[in-house]
Amino acid sequence: MADISQEVEQLRNAEYGEEVRSAFISCMEKIHEENESYNNIKTEVAKSAATMKQQVETINTKSAEVQKALQDLTTAISNGKTQQTALETATKNGKTQQTNLENVTKSAKTQQTATETATKNGKSQETALQKVVDNAKQIDSAIQTSVSAANAAAANANQATSLASAAAGSANQAASTANTAAGNADKATKAANEAETARANAESSRVRAEEARSHAETARANAETARANSETSRNQNEEKRQADTADAIAKAKEATELLVNQANTIAFRINESDSGLDVVILSA
Numbered sequence: 001m002a003d004i005s006q007e008v009e010q011l012r013n014a015e016y017g018e019e020v021r022s023a024f025i026s027c028m029e030k031i032h033e034e035n036e037s038y039n040n041i042k043t044e045v046a047k048s049a050a051t052m053k054q055q056v057e058t059i060n061t062k063s064a065e066v067q068k069a070l071q072d073l074t075t076a077i078s079n080g081k082t083q084q085t086a087l088e089t090a091t092k093n094g095k096t097q098q099t100n101l102e103n104v105t106k107s108a109k110t111q112q113t114a115t116e117t118a119t120k121n122g123k124s125q126e127t128a129l130q131k132v133v134d135n136a137k138q139i140d141s142a143i144q145t146s147v148s149a150a151n152a153a154a155a156n157a158n159q160a161t162s163l164a165s166a167a168a169g170s171a172n173q174a175a176s177t178a179n180t181a182a183g184n185a186d187k188a189t190k191a192a193n194e195a196e197t198a199r200a201n202a203e204s205s206r207v208r209a210e211e212a213r214s215h216a217e218t219a220r221a222n223a224e225t226a227r228a229n230s231e232t233s234r235n236q237n238e239e240k241r242q243a244d245t246a247d248a249i250a251k252a253k254e255a256t257e258l259l260v261n262q263a264n265t266i267a268f269r270i271n272e273s274d275s276g277l278d279v280v281i282l283s284a
């Protein structure tokens with residue numbers, strides 16, 4: 001507030017009109033200067049208030065951006081955890097497929113061993129059958145020899161009786177031997193057929209086991225591909241999360257610096273001594 005105590009004192013002690021006019025003019029000039037100073041301060045205060053309002057709006061905008069960045073960060077973390085769970089499940093499934101593949105491979109090897117054993121047995125029985133056939137041929141040759149001998153005995157009348165008896169005995173023995181050889185040949189043929197059937201069944205089992213192994217290998221490869229894709233997705237989500245975190249931290253830091261820079265505030269208060277309006281700068 002303007003100090004006009006001196007002018008008031010001059011008015012009280014004035015004896016002439018010029019003194020009154022001079023004191024009154026001086027008083028008005030001081031009041032006018034005080035009003036001009038107050039108007040200037042008021043203008044500056046209005047400018048400061050507008051600037052403060054704009055800065056508050058900027059801070060609110062930055063706060064909204066920080067909130068959105070934090071929300072995006074939360075979503076990215078959630079997606080990363082989901083991808084990690086999917087990756088763990090895919091890895092577990094891959095291990096299960098690998099175990100199944102190993103079991104199928106083991107069964108295929110067992111079937112292959114059985115096939116090889118059956119094939120070996122079939123070859124052994126085939127060899128035995130060939131021996132029986134060779135024996136049958138030898139017996140047939142013996143029979144032919146016996147028949148020739150019988151014909152010779154019949155032609156030789158003097159030795160007909162003895163030779164006929166001997167030939168009959170030999171023929172009977174040869175016939176018995178031939179019958180036994182024929183029975184053995186039938187048994188060998190049946191065994192060879194059974195061995196061939198066993199070999200064919202073993203071969204079918206081996207083919208099925210190979211197909212199962214191929215399917216298991218395909219499933220394992222698919223599981224490995226899924227695991228690799230999940231790992232790639234997790235890495236991408238992790239990179240995005242780190243980028244979002246860095247951006248959120250930068251925005252929060254920028255907002256904090258803006259708050260610190262705008263910590264000084266202009267206020268007004270009434271002077272208790274002269275009832276005037278004082279300008280006060282408040283600092284954080």
